[in-house]
Amino acid sequence: xxxxxxxxxxxxxxxxxxxxxxxxxxxxxxxxxxxxxxxxxxxxxxxxxxxxxxxxxxxxxxxxxxxxxxxxxxxxxxxxxxxxxxxxxxxxxxxxxxxxxxxxxxxxxxxxxxxxxxxxxxxxxxxxxxxxxxxxxxxxxxxxxxxxxxxxxxxxxxxxxxxxxxxxxxxxxxxxxxxxxxxxxxxxxxxxxxxxxxxxxxxxxxxxxxxxxxxxxxxxxxxxxxxxxxxxxxxxxxxxxxxxxxxxxxxxxxxxxxxxxxxxxxxxxxxxxxxxxxxxxxxxxxxxxxxxxxxxxxxxxxxxxx
Numbered sequence: 279x280x281x282x283x284x285x286x287x288x289x290x291x292x293x294x295x296x297x298x299x300x301x302x303x304x305x306x307x308x309x310x311x312x313x314x315x316x317x318x319x320x321x322x323x324x325x326x327x328x329x330x331x332x333x334x335x336x337x338x339x340x341x342x343x344x345x346x347x348x349x350x351x352x353x354x355x356x357x358x359x360x361x362x363x364x365x366x367x368x369x370x371x372x373x374x375x376x377x378x379x380x381x382x383x384x385x386x387x388x389x390x391x392x393x394x395x396x397x398x399x400x401x402x403x404x405x406x407x408x409x410x411x412x413x414x415x416x417x418x419x420x421x422x423x424x425x426x427x428x429x430x431x432x433x434x435x436x437x438x439x440x441x442x443x444x445x446x447x448x449x450x451x452x453x454x455x456x457x458x459x460x461x462x463x464x465x466x467x468x469x470x471x472x473x474x475x476x477x478x479x480x481x482x483x484x485x486x487x488x489x490x491x492x493x494x495x496x497x498x499x500x501x502x503x504x505x506x507x508x509x510x511x512x513x514x515x516x517x518x519x520x521x522x523x524x525x526x527x528x529x530x531x532x533x534x535x536x537x538x539x540x541x542x543x544x545x546x547x548x549x550x551x552x553x554x555x556x557x558x559x560x561x562x563x564x565x566x567x568x569x570x571x572x573x574x575x576x577x578x579x580x581x582x583x584x
Contacts, residue, residue, distance in 0.1 A: 284520040287513040288529035294510040296536035299375075300544060301498040302363060308488050308495060310363030313502070315471070315478040316490075318355065320503025322467040329464030336461055346453040347465070354446030354511070356470040361439035369432025375534045377436040379412035385444040385527040392448055401525075404566030408531040411559025415534045419552030447527050450518045463511060531560050 302313065333340070340347055365374055382405055454462070482488070490496065518526045535557040542549050 281520075284517040284526070285529075287517040288521075288526055289532070291510045291514045291517065292529055292532040292536050294505040294513075295530075295533055296540050298359070298502060298506040298510075299533075299537050300540050301501050302366070305495050305498040306366065308490075309481050309485055310367055311360060311474065311478045311481045312488055313363050313499070314360040315474045316499045317359065317502040317507050318467050318470040318474060320499060321507035322464070322471050324504055324508055325460060325464040325467055329458070329460035329462075332458040332461030333464045336458055339457065340462075340465055343453060343456060346449050347457070347462070348469070350446055350449045350453065351466040351469045352473070353442040353449070355466045355507070356473050358439055358442045358446065359506070360474070361435055361442065365432040365435040365439065367432065368435065369430055374432075374436055375412070375415075375537065377433060377440060378533060379409050379531055381440050381443050381530050382527040383409060384440055385447050388444050388448055389451075389522070393451065400566055404563045405528060406563070407566065408528055408560050408563025411556050411561075411563055412531040412534050414556030414559060415538060415553050419550075419555065443530075444527070447518060450515050451522060454515045455519055459512060459515075463508065467507065528564050531564065535560055 305313065362374060386405060490499075514526065517529075538549060538553055538557075
């Protein structure tokens with residue numbers, strides 16, 4: 279029986295990650311690794327009373343699967359957003375958004391190679407449409423100007439974000455179901471705090487210790503530490519378990535659409551008809567991809583019942 283539940287989860291994930299971009303833009307006077315560090319530190323503090331007991335009870339399990347656990351931690355929790363924050367120091371948000379649309383393609387390719395996942399023709403068409411639609415949204419319809427964009431070191435840094443999230447999605451599909459939900463996030467954010475601490479200390483030694491303003495920064499940092507770092511990860515991990523890595527990642531193409539809508543209401547930016555057209559293309563691409571997946575799941579369940 280078809281379930282809308284994983285799709286609702288992925289829509290919420292995209293909303294939270296859109297807020298991550300908007301809030302990150304609002305507090306970008308802070309250095310990138312400072313934002314990344316306080317993000318995971320706040321997440322760890324929130325998760326500690328929720329997941330510590332579970333983490334302690336399952337410590338032998340974490341040790342047994344320490345390699346995939348470390349890969350998931352470094353790729354999805356520690357460095358994905360760190361790459362994004364670092365990239366935004368050198369390049370534009372539009373360039374970052376364009377490059378993020380490549381994540382589903384890379385995930386599909388890696389899933390086919392590592393997990394042997396297969397996509398039917400209609401799903402491949404959906405992936406391509408969603409990528410093109412997302413790029414159309416970001417470039418406001420001027421899609422043929424991509425070759426004339428001013429690419430720089432920030433764009434190269436975004437390759438790290440693309441690869442890390444693709445790897446994270448694949449390992450989540452393979453291993454995340456083995457771990458307790460809150461216990462594993464507690465461990466992952468704790469490891470991330472340890473990994474990022476020396477990095478942020480180096481950043482402060484070079485740039486100086488930034489001043490954290492309660493009125494300007496704390497609300498934003500709390501949002502980043504709770505929703506994108508905790509709630510969105512729980513939802514995304516659950517959706518990947520139900521949809522598969524490549525299918526869930528397609529929903530990330532909604533990110534520029536939701537970000538533009540958020541910018542319209544919160545930042546007073548305008549929405550053009552070109553962006554509306556691109557948003558419709560993204561939605562069509564996602565529907566094509568997930569519709570075929572739903573049919574496959576239904577057929578599989580019927581076969582098991584027989």
